Amino acid sequence: MLKRLHDDIRRCTRCSLHATRKNAVPGEGPVDAQVFFVGEAPGAIEDEQGRPFVGRSGVLLTELINEIGLSRGEVFITSVLKSRPPSNRPPYAWEIGACRPYLDRQLEIVNPRVTVLLGAVAITSIIGPWKVSEAHGRFYECDGRTFFMTYHPAAALRSTKVKEIMHNDFEILRRELCL
Ligand code: URA
Numbered sequence: 775m776l777k778r779l780h781d782d783i784r785r786c787t788r789c790s791l792h793a794t795r796k797n798a799v800p801g802e803g804p805v806d807a808q809v810f811f812v813g814e815a816p817g818a819i820e821d822e823q824g825r826p827f828v829g830r831s832g833v834l835l836t837e838l839i840n841e842i843g844l845s846r847g848e849v850f851i852t853s854v855l856k857s858r859p860p861s862n863r864p865p866y867a868w869e870i871g872a873c874r875p876y877l878d879r880q881l882e883i884v885n886p887r888v889t890v891l892l893g894a895v896a897i898t899s900i901i902g903p904w905k906v907s908e909a910h911g912r913f914y915e916c917d918g919r920t921f922f923m924t925y926h927p928a929a930a931l932r933s934t935k936v937k938e939i940m941h942n943d944f945e946i947l948r949r950e951l952c953l
Contacts, residue, residue, distance in 0.1 A: 775882050776805050778875065780902045783856050784824075791857035795864040797824035801852025801917060809844065811835065812877065812885035813927060814895040815855035817863050818949035826851045831927040835892075838927070838940060850884050852862070852877065854899045870899050881919065888951065889919055893926025913950065921946055 780800035786792060799816040802825060811827075819829035827835050836846050855865050855873050877900075881889065891897045894906050901914055901921060909923040924944070930937035 776880070779879055779883065783876050786856065786876075788859070789869045790856070791859060794822045795857040799826050799853065799858075800856055801826050801850065801877070801879050803850030803852075803884070804848060805884055806850060807850035807884055807931055808887040809835065809947075810881065810884055810889045811839075811852070811892060812889060812896040812900070813851075813892045814851035815853050815921060816860075817857040817862055818858070821858040826853060828929075830931055834927040834930060836938075838944045841941070842944050842951070843953040844940050850880070852880060854896055865895060870895075874878065874899070888913075888922050888947070890922045890924065892924060892946065893929060897923050897924075910939060911946050912946040921951070 776912070783786070784798045785799040786798060792798070803810070813827060813831070817829050817831070820826055822928065823944065835851070839846055839849055854870055854877060856876055857873075859865055889902055897904050897906060897909055901916060901923075902922075906923070906925055906929075910925055912923055914921045919922045925936050925940050927940070930940045
């Protein structure tokens with residue numbers, strides 16, 4: 775089921791980003807993953823490789839995942855947008871809207887215990903406008919799903935303070951998951 779969906783995503787032409795991307799990046803992880811991470815959009819390296827979070831943000835995300843006793847191979851990782859916006863500009867609302875059914879379907883199929891929203895775009899797209907500085911470290915129940923909110927790893931690469939906050943947020947997540 776997931777494979778068919780990901781093949782559809784790779785062929786998707788619902789928005790104009792299909793014309794500038796090298797590869798769509800559907801996401802990856804086991805279909806029975808208990809923890810599901812949602813970023814913003816693929817960057818240059820992800821676009822090259824067709825895989826999520828394989829650049830510098832991905833190195834930090836993997837470190838944070840490992841720190842709470844999980845391996846990258848046992849979680850699901852994707853982003854709100856499945857195609858890279860040119861020059862990594864922020865996603866437009868209509869691109870988020872066009873891609874949203876794919877994320878919804880991935881969540882339906884994987885049905886994780888917790889969905890971790892990484893940064894403002896993921897939080898705002900799924901829950902609604904909420905400052906990351908207020909939302910981070912919190913769980914939020916919505917439509918029968920449990921979401922956990924934190925910063926995007928790219929923000930932590932720019933600020934040691936944010937990086938510290940992310941480590942604390944992941945510790946909150948670890949305790950909730952009893953890992
Ligand atoms: N940032 C994201 O939000 N997603 C990726 O896949 C890579 C970087």
